[in-house]
Amino acid sequence: MTGVLVTGATTPLGRALVRSLLEEDAVDAVLAVAAEEKWPFEEDARLHYLRVDLTRERKIRDLLFGIARDLEIDSVVHSALHRDVRDHGPGVRALNVGSTRQMLFLSEQHPTIRRFVFRSYADVYAIDPETPAVIGEEHPLELSSTMPQLVRDRVEADVTVCTRMGMAPLHIVVLRCAEVPAPNSGSQLWDYLQEPVCFRPLGYDPMINVLSIEDSVRATRLALRTEAQGVFNIPGKDVLPLSEAIAAWGRRGIAVPGPLLGPMYALRAATRGSQFLYDLNRARFHFSGVLDGRRAREVLGYEPAHSLDWPALRAA
């Protein structure tokens, strides 16, 4: 690994990954790509920042066959997916699916890129009472047409990358990560837990799993080193019931009949501009869905090690 291209580099995860890569002497260059005009964080001689509109194929081509070739980038970490669940339309799809497809296909033709790591989400898995509460990589995908575009796009992008495994001259790794409750990361749970009172469905208290930024970065670093390719679940260290997550966050949880929650949170979203959509989370607020990380442990050597900083989250 000499040069790494990171898309979505200005998100909390992207920034942490860039910082972590720069701490490694073996990395000659980090090419950070995002939509912001300038790199908003600390500078480094080995860090190259570029604002790129990834919805345009020409821009991706210029990126990969221009500066990325000059820097001899050999690994790509693609994590630039749209984060706001309320947005929809062709522009959103172009970023979520189109850019992923282009990044992958152009990386296959690239003279120096040898590895493609796609950061996917646990949202791609279907959660319902018929499916296992502990989710393996073979778990059914969420292909329901009633899901918002954000989820459908994430599934399509994930499957697009998976179809090239073993076919492309690249090492392809897909990391299906548990939710990272962090601001500006598109986390539904983060938005849900911002209110002092959190409503949850009466009679249900499913197990949820959340991932820390530190573990997410570590999993990505391990994926950049591995010789294996495949799909890997990346669970977090925190596995707990929803009610206890609410309490640990310092919020008051109130259980109300499930059918009321959709209208209540739709009203909240309409009046306060919040991102949490109950309909998107209905299944996982009723039925447990915890990622099984055994494959990542056995092949990547990944074991969740960092809990969320609950006291800090409570204080925030």
Next chain:
Amino acid sequence: MLAAPRIARTVARALLHPRELERLRTLRWSDAGHGYDLMGLNPDWVALGAGIVRPLYDVYFRVTSHDAKNIPPSGGTIVAPNHSGTLPIDASLLYLDVLRHTSPPRVPRFVADTFVPQLPFISTFFSRVGAVSGNRTTVRRLLDEGELLVIFPEGTPAINKPFRERYRLYPFRVGHAELAIRHRAPVVPTAIIGAEEMWPTLTRIERFRAFGAPYLPVPASPVPLPAHIHVYYSEPVLLHERWTPDQADDPRVTREAARLVQDAVQRLIDHGLRDREGVFA
């Protein structure tokens, strides 16, 4: 300590003898980090479950346990009992029986029907005391982790078998046999005597499908009858010594293996029926 386990612990303290509580503190379980395992089990809730069942077990049904030494003290194990009683009261009595007669106590991980996670309150309670939804991935994982599974091989239909069919086993499904062969887990044939008379089903309302339930059972009496329950455990059947794991996919093998287990349970039932002095005695 957060609210729910604290409440569970307080109630369990009121319901259980201190010695029993102390014993349950030695429970073997795998903490996923916040006092729960991956499936939602919590030891305080296990104690609460034991506390709730205790009056039924000790006083109402006066359960007598036979040969519990046949339950392996560790490692992946499948307990395969007969099933009856309109509601799974037999399962709750077996739950406490296994907890009491294994040392250190092993939590029986009951494999429930897939409609159970849809039931409000019950789904949460079941997962906290260790029950899991019956799907292959989950039970395989539990066996890999050396847990003790309780699988009713007759399936949900048996719980509402007509009174005239009591103690006649429905044909065993093959899932437990396949798991036992594949994961090299011993199967402990188990007979619950008395449960098939405790609460006969009068009829069932097939059109009742709330929360995914297959039907609504209507029992013949308003409350279960105080039958004397006997639980018998046979010596483990070692299916994996007869077949290799790669034979677990062969339907003839799994059918034959399930039949062996069914025969063992039927023999145990016949023995238990011969030995008891009466339904209520």
